[in-house]
Amino acid sequence: MSDRVPIRKLTSGVPGFDEVLGGGIPEFSFNVIAGGAGCGKTTLGHQIMFANATPERKALYFTIIGEPPIKMLRYQQQFSFFDVAKVEDSIRFIHLGEEAKEGELAVVLARIEKEVDATNPAFVFVDSFRSMIRRVLAEGNGELEMQDFVQRLALHLTNWEATTFLLGEYGETEQDSALFTVADGIIWLYQAVDRNSVVRKAQVVKMRGQGQIPGLHTARITHAGLSVIPRLPKPEPRPRKWHPLDVRLSTGVSALDEMTHGGIPQGYSVLVAGPSGSGKTVLSNQFIVEGARRGEPGVIAVFESRPEDYLQTTPHGREFERLVQEKKLEILYLRPLDLSIDEALVALREAVHRIGAKRAVIDSLSGLELALAPAFRRDFRESIYRMMGSLTGSGVTVMATAELEDAYTELRLSPQNIGFLTDAIVILRYVQIDGQLRRALSVVKLRSSAHSRDLREYEITKDGVVVVGVALKGYEGLLTGAPTKRDAQPVGVGKRHDLETKKRRR
């Protein structure tokens, strides 16, 4: 038997936040919920309260100066977690404006103690604590008075077996306050404006006795209240031991399977990079269709068009509609312009779980980047790394498309140097041969596996199918877009060259 005192962990009632907290809120802990105006402190406080309060384990919510209580009640009840039936039976709101007006912390403390003694609550909230102490701190010995108040409040409430939350507006530089020393837990909420987007974040600065997930986590406030998306989601249970190279997934393009020596290894991430119109989406469609045919459901995340539009315009739209109905395919549309990569990842993982997906397509990484809030775009490479790692770690094989600029002056294999983050890269290029713009593809990387080094010509049929032909042999400089036949003049550039010379002469 363990001789440690067991500490029960209470749910925060906030989706995703218990994981960040390290399991929940320790019972009888003394916590601070801090942050600037409008960052969601009161919403978080209410959410915790409504998730936990019962007639047997009542909550007291003290309001002081700050948001008028009537407005707080008016707006908070718009959230779906606000259960009016709990008010008065399980939750009591008490305003301490009169006591706070007197300016004496002792008067406020006496009233809190009196109410706590009378109600014997399991949860106590003080909102906004900061507004009350601001005036006291401005006085000469305010710091001492505040320290004494906090110590007494913490002592009293903990001894009364109450889990306490003090809510207050604090700047990021005020973390050395005595309050933060006394607190068992500190939850910091942020709301940062970056260009035209607003990004909410939550941080568990301190949570005594348990391992919280460090760092800033994306938060969102919807009609359901606050939700937090852990920055480092709990690792998915790995499928039973498997070696990726033992199991290969057909791409749906037999020649490409041949070029990869049997298909894409299971749990690999593949980047399909190419210029606009080169057939990236078509290739990814075939990958999904082939999966469905083999009993491997798929998920497609799209960012540039809504699922209904995507189904209408994508070559395999009709087949996809059927697959969606048969629950063999889910199409996710992720396009709020202040999306975080963590939200995209959570949505993808949930979809993968829903239909037991083995394949996922992200179409496209360029669209995903545009959908992200500017603040998140700065960490795009790191985010993609985490996203790929999380999905492939659970055995899902991921194909991501990316727009590759038509630049023939340099050899680029992936945009924004993200190529090293994926296990495989397939590039699609336009090449000019005999006065025609033709398409060619190549497998430039397949981690730990041999693969063809050919650059093969391919076509997209009118039915939207990628058909790969033979290797373009006997040319030099295919990737420059203007190849030359060995021991010959540049292929197909003669006419253009002549035209340009004529233009210059004019």
Next chain:
Amino acid sequence: MRRPEAAQYAAARRLLALETSEAEDAEGSAAVGARVHEKLFSSLASLVGTAGARALFARSTKLAATDFPSFRNADFNAEAPVSELLGKALLGEPPAVIAEASVALCATLLSLLATLIGEPLTTKVLQSVWPAFDGTNEETKR
């Protein structure tokens, strides 16, 4: 704000009835109204603070003054119990008018609360004072 609905008048009458003892008759209606308002004020002051409760009563009397002009005399800036302030405002009015004015003020307050914090929460607040109170909305009683 709209005038109180019939259901809110009915709810106000039920509140006054809950506060009326068997010994009280029409003559005692002023005292009953005062008790109801004092209890309401106390409950609201706990919820939204004294200043908040005063503001709610001030707004309600202003609205109720359309039908009962005597309410214009109520000065909620004065430091006195709310029942005293209302008593002064209605001083000299016949008992029947005081009884109706009390109902009207209570109904107006219920209507204002319903507008601000919603019908269900208003009912909860009232039930914390009068546990037997069955709601401000006829629908909720069915």
